[in-house]
Amino acid sequence: MIGPGEVRLGVLHHFVERGGAPAASELAERLGCSAGEIRSAFRQLADERIFVLEPGSGELLMAMPFSARPTPYEVRAGGRTWWANCAWDALGIAAMLDTAVEISTRCPDCAEPIELQAGATSEWLEHAVVHFALPPASWWDDIAFT
Amino acid sequence: MLLLRDEEHVERWCLEQGLPRGEAVPLEQAWRLAVAWYSDRLDLAWRRNTPEETEATFREVGLTSAFWCPAS
Numbered sequence: 732m733i734g735p736g737e738v739r740l741g742v743l744h745h746f747v748e749r750g751g752a753p754a755a756s757e758l759a760e761r762l763g764c765s766a767g768e769i770r771s772a773f774r775q776l777a778d779e780r781i782f783v784l785e786p787g788s789g790e791l792l793m794a795m796p797f798s799a800r801p802t803p804y805e806v807r808a809g810g811r812t813w814w815a816n817c818a819w820d821a822l823g824i825a826a827m828l829d830t831a832v833e834i835s836t837r838c839p840d841c842a843e844p845i846e847l848q849a850g851a852t853s854e855w856l857e858h859a860v861v862h863f864a865l866p867p868a869s870w871w872d873d874i875a876f877t
Numbered sequence: 878m879l880l881l882r883d884e885e886h887v888e889r890w891c892l893e894q895g896l897p898r899g900e901a902v903p904l905e906q907a908w909r910l911a912v913a914w915y916s917d918r919l920d921l922a923w924r925r926n927t928p929e930e931t932e933a934t935f936r937e938v939g940l941t942s943a944f945w946c947p948a949s
Binding site: 779796856868 | 878879880881882883884886887889890891893896897899900901902903904905907908910911912914915916918919921922923925931935944945946
């Protein structure tokens with residue numbers, strides 16, 4: 732019986748390698764188990780607030796720092812592209828991969844593009860800030876808003 | 878968590894959205910938080926932080942206001 736930790740890691744490796752989320756059936760094939768076991772692990776990981784699932788299908792919506800769907804935060808490295816759930820997760824992709832990445836987004840206030848590099852040799856934009864609208868105690872009240 | 882051009886854009890965006898002002902963290906500090914939070918995520922042994930570990934992580938990168946207290 733595969734454990735949730737192995738499923739969690741399998742999901743992240745799939746995102747890293749393929750640029751997107753694995754379907755449960757796809758991950759089952761990769762990890763040599765049944766799709767039912769994968770779905771059960773997905774539910775456990777969602778209950779533990781490690782992943783977020785699509786309502787209804789039970790497939791992955793968020794596997795932090797990655798998003799399964801397009802977001803305003805595009806992250807690129809090594810010829811691959813990912814969507815991050817938020818600005819912090821975009822930085823998190825660089826931190827997790829321990830590599831330099833390029834991040835493209837737009838300021839939600841003025842809609843002007845913001846391009847930056849993150850990683851070991853970052854030169855940070857002088858005035859740009861990551862705004863945390865909610866305190867940590869409230870992050871999971873509505874994780875999509877957070 | 879959104880990336881905005883500067884504090885002025887944060888103020889205007891919060892006003893237009895009808896949201897209370899949260900905490901605006903400079904990019905370099907947000908990066909240090911991302912490293913503390915995500916650098917071990919590809920370890921099989923990774924697990925979620927306890928509330929105490931979370932608070933310690935925030936404190937280590939200089940996020941010490943009441944906003945960052947997990948119990949707040």
